Amino acid sequence: MRKMIAIAATLAVVSTQFAYASSDAAWNALLAKxxxxxxxxSxxxxxxxxxxxxxxxxxxxxAVLLRGSIGKNKSKVNLLCLYDKKSGKASIEEFRWLGK
Structure with a gap:
């Protein structure tokens, strides 16, 4: 009887940990956003x-790195975007790789 209770308790703890894990669909939705x-x-x-x-x-x-051209200039620029998971807002800044 004690073995059954111990096994049931272990299964309950393990299953509650998995209940809080994000699904593939949730991750895909976050990354798409x-x-x-x-x-x-950009x-x-x-x-x-x-x-x-x-x-x-x-x-x-x-974080997402972006590379492309903006407007009429057509010269390539590199942008770093930080997306806030909580607010859903993105912040973008241009960056240069090692001074180039």
Missing amino acids: ANGSCIGQ RMDTPEASAPVVFDDSIGKV
């Missing part, structure tokens, strides 16, 4: 986007 917000805010014609980099929950951000 991050990419969409970053690309939309004002680039047809940007190349990196795979999103997801920081842990204490940071709450997703």
Whole structure:
């Protein structure tokens, strides 16, 4: 009887941990929102986007690197986008790789 109770308790603890894990659909939705917000805010014609980099929950951000041209200039620019998971807002800044 004690074995049955111990097994049941263990299964209950293990199953509650899995209940809080995000599903693949939830991750895909988050990454689609991050990419969409970053690309939309970049004002680039047809940007190349990196795979999103997801920081842990204490940071709450997703980073996306974008490369493309903006407006009539047509010279390539590099942008770093930080998407806030909680607010759904994206912040974008231009960056230069190692001074180039």
